[in-house]
Amino acid sequence: MSTRENSxxxxxxxxxxxxxxxxxDLDPLIDEVGFIHPSQFATLKEEIVYKxxxxxxxxxxxxxxxxxxxxxxxxxxxxxxxxMIHSKALLLLSCDFATAWNSxxxxxxxxxxxxxxxxxxxxxxxxxxxxxxxxxxxxHRRWVINMIARNCSTLQWIIERESELVEKIAEVLDxxxxxxxxxxxxxxxxxxFHYRRRLMLxxxxxxxxxxxxxxxxxxxETYQIWKEELDWNESxxxxxxxxxxxxxxxxxLSMYLIKHMATHLxxxxxxxxxxxxxxxxxxxxxxxxxxxxxxxxxxxADANFEDFQAQAxxxxxxxxxLTKQIPEYQGIDIQEKLRAGVGDVTRMxxxxxxxRSSLWDYLVGYHSEP
Amino acid sequence: xxxxxxxDPYVLWNSLYERYGHLRSVILPNARSxxxxxxYKTLSVAVAIIVAIxxxxxxxxxxxxxxxxxxxxxxxxxxxxxxxxxxxxHSHSLLLRSPxxxxxxxxxxxxxxxxxxxxxxxxLKNSTSASPNRRWLRLLLRRFPTSVKLRPSLKxxxxxxxKGSTEISCERKIFxxxxxxxxxxxxxxxxxxxxxxxxxxxxxxEMGELAADKHVKYIISVEKKKDSFESVVMxxxxxxxxxxxxxxxxxxxxxxxxxxxxxxxxxxxxQDESGGFAGxxxxxxxxxxxxxxxxxxxxxxxxxxxxxxKVSNYIVGLQNEDGSFSGDIxxxxxxxxxxxxxxxxxxxxxxDKINVDKAVEYIVxxxxxDGGFGCTPGGESHAGQIFCCVGALAIAGALxxxxxxxxxxxxxxxxxxxxxxxxxxxxxxxxxxxxWVLSSLIMIDRVHWINKDKLVKxxxxxxxxxxxxxxxxxxxxxxxFHTYFGVAGLSLLEYPGLKPIDPAYAxxxxxxxxxxxxxx
Numbered sequence: 001m002s003t004r005e006n007s008x009x010x011x012x013x014x015x016x017x018x019x020x021x022x023x024x025d026l027d028p029l030i031d032e033v034g035f036i037h038p039s040q041f042a043t044l045k046e047e048i049v050y051k052x053x054x055x056x057x058x059x060x061x062x063x064x065x066x067x068x069x070x071x072x073x074x075x076x077x078x079x080x081x082x083x084m085i086h087s088k089a090l091l092l093l094s095c096d097f098a099t100a101w102n103s104x105x106x107x108x109x110x111x112x113x114x115x116x117x118x119x120x121x122x123x124x125x126x127x128x129x130x131x132x133x134x135x136x137x138x139x140h141r142r143w144v145i146n147m148i149a150r151n152c153s154t155l156q157w158i159i160e161r162e163s164e165l166v167e168k169i170a171e172v173l174d175x176x177x178x179x180x181x182x183x184x185x186x187x188x189x190x191x192x193f194h195y196r197r198r199l200m201l202x203x204x205x206x207x208x209x210x211x212x213x214x215x216x217x218x219x220x221e222t223y224q225i226w227k228e229e230l231d232w233n234e235s236x237x238x239x240x241x242x243x244x245x246x247x248x249x250x251x252x253l254s255m256y257l258i259k260h261m262a263t264h265l266x267x268x269x270x271x272x273x274x275x276x277x278x279x280x281x282x283x284x285x286x287x288x289x290x291x292x293x294x295x296x297x298x299x300x301a302d303a304n305f306e307d308f309q310a311q312a313x314x315x316x317x318x319x320x321x322l323t324k325q326i327p328e329y330q331g332i333d334i335q336e337k338l339r340a341g342v343g344d345v346t347r348m349x350x351x352x353x354x355x356r357s358s359l360w361d362y363l364v365g366y367h368s369e370p
Numbered sequence: 371x372x373x374x375x376x377x378d379p380y381v382l383w384n385s386l387y388e389r390y391g392h393l394r395s396v397i398l399p400n401a402r403s404x405x406x407x408x409x410y411k412t413l414s415v416a417v418a419i420i421v422a423i424x425x426x427x428x429x430x431x432x433x434x435x436x437x438x439x440x441x442x443x444x445x446x447x448x449x450x451x452x453x454x455x456x457x458x459x460h461s462h463s464l465l466l467r468s469p470x471x472x473x474x475x476x477x478x479x480x481x482x483x484x485x486x487x488x489x490x491x492x493x494l495k496n497s498t499s500a501s502p503n504r505r506w507l508r509l510l511l512r513r514f515p516t517s518v519k520l521r522p523s524l525k526x527x528x529x530x531x532x533k534g535s536t537e538i539s540c541e542r543k544i545f546x547x548x549x550x551x552x553x554x555x556x557x558x559x560x561x562x563x564x565x566x567x568x569x570x571x572x573x574x575x576e577m578g579e580l581a582a583d584k585h586v587k588y589i590i591s592v593e594k595k596k597d598s599f600e601s602v603v604m605x606x607x608x609x610x611x612x613x614x615x616x617x618x619x620x621x622x623x624x625x626x627x628x629x630x631x632x633x634x635x636x637x638x639x640x641q642d643e644s645g646g647f648a649g650x651x652x653x654x655x656x657x658x659x660x661x662x663x664x665x666x667x668x669x670x671x672x673x674x675x676x677x678x679x680k681v682s683n684y685i686v687g688l689q690n691e692d693g694s695f696s697g698d699i700x701x702x703x704x705x706x707x708x709x710x711x712x713x714x715x716x717x718x719x720x721x722d723k724i725n726v727d728k729a730v731e732y733i734v735x736x737x738x739x740d741g742g743f744g745c746t747p748g749g750e751s752h753a754g755q756i757f758c759c760v761g762a763l764a765i766a767g768a769l770x771x772x773x774x775x776x777x778x779x780x781x782x783x784x785x786x787x788x789x790x791x792x793x794x795x796x797x798x799x800x801x802x803x804x805x806w807v808l809s810s811l812i813m814i815d816r817v818h819w820i821n822k823d824k825l826v827k828x829x830x831x832x833x834x835x836x837x838x839x840x841x842x843x844x845x846x847x848x849x850x851f852h853t854y855f856g857v858a859g860l861s862l863l864e865y866p867g868l869k870p871i872d873p874a875y876a877x878x879x880x881x882x883x884x885x886x887x888x889x890x
Contacts, residue, residue, distance in 0.1 A: 099648075244796050
């Protein structure tokens with residue numbers, strides 16, 4: 001009885017599989033797939049269709065791989081097409097089936113034609129539309145893009161080194177501007193701030209390469225960009241209370257500004273006359289930071305507002321970060337100011353964030369060492 | 371061999387410390403947790419006995435006292451002090467007629483009463499006022515089915531109530547002496563018990579317990595269930611699932627619940643001709659599954675059935691020029707694969723086959739400004755990647771490249787208010803990070819910067835107490851992946867009853883010791 005049942009469902013399964021493949025074939029521009037919430041009967045079908053798809057795929061792949069079948073090119077092609085069809089159906093059911101993706105890579109790497117590669121991008125986009133965290137799909141996409149870059153590079157003409165660099169930098173600034181609006185709307189997304197940090201670092205690298213006469217001019221421009229970023233960050237901090245990603249971004253910005261900009265400033269100001277518009281002063285920077293920290297760390301007695309508490313904790317941690325990162329030779333008054341602030345800060349941190357009290361102790365202890 | 375070549379003992383010491391230093395944070399807790407259960411048993415049993423005896427004695431004494439007091443109260447309720455004769459006679463007749471008080475009248479009792487009469491209350495004899503009250507009291511005393519023992523205590527209470535003679539003082543003395551002795555014994559027992567985790571026992575009662583048996587049942591059921599849609603869809607990573615499930619069983623001490631031969635024969639079928647292992651039979655090989663295969667074989671102490679050279683050649687072939695590792699022949703590069711390569715080759719004891727310095731150099735190039743590591747150079751810091759990089763550096767003996775304070779700061783900021791850990795800033799907590807963040811903190815020796823008790827509570831809250839298994843967050847669906855990480859995290863936090871686990875190899879410490887320290 002059960003065997004009869006199985007054989008019945010097998011035929012049904014193959015039928016369903018053929019239907020699915022026909023649908024995919026008929027409309028190659030499908031770019032979104034959704035699954036209706038499965039009822040019990042539907043899941044039963046899904047599982048069986050999956051098994052049928054897998055079976056078809058594996059048999060096709062085995063046929064393709066066995067060396068005896070490389071007799072005629074047409075046969076080779078038909079087998080390849082079969083593998084592609086079956087793997088497509090299988091991947092829509094089980095997006096992380098690595099062997100299926102690998103088989104597609106194998107077939108595509110034998111052909112290396114741009115339209116086929118574009119097809120792969122299309123399929124991976126389709127899979128990602130309903131399963132955006134599918135690691136195999138992203139990995140496949142990366143591989144395809146690498147293939148495109150590798151094989152189509154002869155079509156691109158080689159740009160001169162100077163202009164290439166400029167273009168790169170310009171692209172970076174462009175990208176910074178473009179992503180700023182998006183970042184402003186997604187302040188809890190740490191990845192977007194990480195991306196901005198990478199862009200800014202790329203910018204800095206570009207600056208380091210052009211160390212000539214017009215360096216001061218370029219330096220001012222770079223400094224402006226960093227300062228702008230800091231100010232924008234500050235406005236976001238005040239607007240979106242208690243967002244960790246913003247404070248972490250600020251840590252990076254101020255550390256780099258003070259460490260790298262300041263050292264270069266000393267070198268530059270000795271040579272050329274400093275531009276009047278730019279007021280680069282480490283003391284004032286630190287002052288500003290301390291004021292910001294103070295304004296944020298006034299803990300509101302009403303501890304119901306978690307945001308304000310988080311803001312206070314983050315600003316205090318930021319303060320400790322500054323004390324740890326500032327190198328010693330940066331002026332005695334700054335040290336004084338910092339030391340004054342540290343005591344209150346640590347007390348407040350220990351009260352509101354007692355889990356990390358050993359961290360706060362350690363950091364303060366470190367700071368007090370001469 | 372290299373140790374023979376170094377002359378400077380300081381250099382030798384440093385390199386040994388680098389290579390094995392992370393074990394220090396693992397072996398010490400291991401020894402401590404071995405000591406704990408035995409001391410737990412002996413002293414807690416003794417304490418339990420003492421406390422029980424005290425309670426029993428106190429209860430017995432209390433019952434006796436209560437019974438006496440009740441009797442006294444009855445006496446005083448029945449008799450009326452200096453009341454008019456009419457009512458008195460009335461009450462007396464009441465007494466004689468009520469059946470409850472006449473049942474005790476029997477010849478044997480009267481005999482016992484007469485036998486004890488010399489010790490009858492003196493105040494009854496000595497009192498000059500032969501009031502009817504006294505007579506009735508005497509009568510009652512005779513009629514009550516009191517035993518010899520109770521009568522002195524009854525006397526005592528009467529005396530206390532009437533503020534009478536000195537005859538009972540010795541009774542009082544004995545009673546109070548008993549009280550003092552009992553109190554002293556209880557105090558002593560608690561003083562001895564205090565340093566032991568009796569308080570943590572209470573804490574455990576408060577925070578809930580690890581439902582170990584349920585988890586074992588859940589894992590075994592998952593292993594058997596091969597036909598549901600969920601398991602069918604996950605079949606390409608079944609070897610990973612085997613590692614998660616079996617390591618959990620081993621930590622819970624129940625590895626014998628599975629058929630060893632079955633598992634091993636299936637694993638060997640997953641091996642590809644290139645030497646690497648696939649996720650399941652008939653799939654393509656990848657380093658992810660190769661590591662899981664080697665780890666599972668290590669659990670069963672059957673690593674030697676592998677052709678170590680074949681497997682290691684597969685991995686060696688995947689190292690790139692810059693020192694990074696690809697996952698398989700298709701070239702995807704990630705620091706996870708660096709960790710896998712170094713860990714796997716270390717277990718197979720073939721670490722010298724790869725260019726370790728280059729591999730370390732690549733990992734260090736993935737270090738970010740916040741002290742963390744990404745998947746590729748410049749990639750965002752992520753707890754999983756950090757675990758892989760720190761673990762790889764630990765095994766390769768290169769932990770000095772890590773800025774421990776900076777990384778420790780970043781890692782301890784992963785703890786959120788609920789006690790759980792997240793993987794990146796602003797993300798939700800997840801049980802799997804309680805392994806990746808925690809083991810990283812242990813390897814860099816900064817685990818005291820987080821609140822361990824809160825984390826234990828978070829993990830225990832993520833359990834499904836009915837069906838077994840652990841989910842990523844409280845009240846979510848369970849899976850084997852999070853069950854493994856939850857139990858492994860608890861083991862790192864020294865939860866009682868769990869085997870200690872090595873933070874770098876992600877295998878139980880005794881398994882790692884067996885690989886490295888047993889003579890073959």
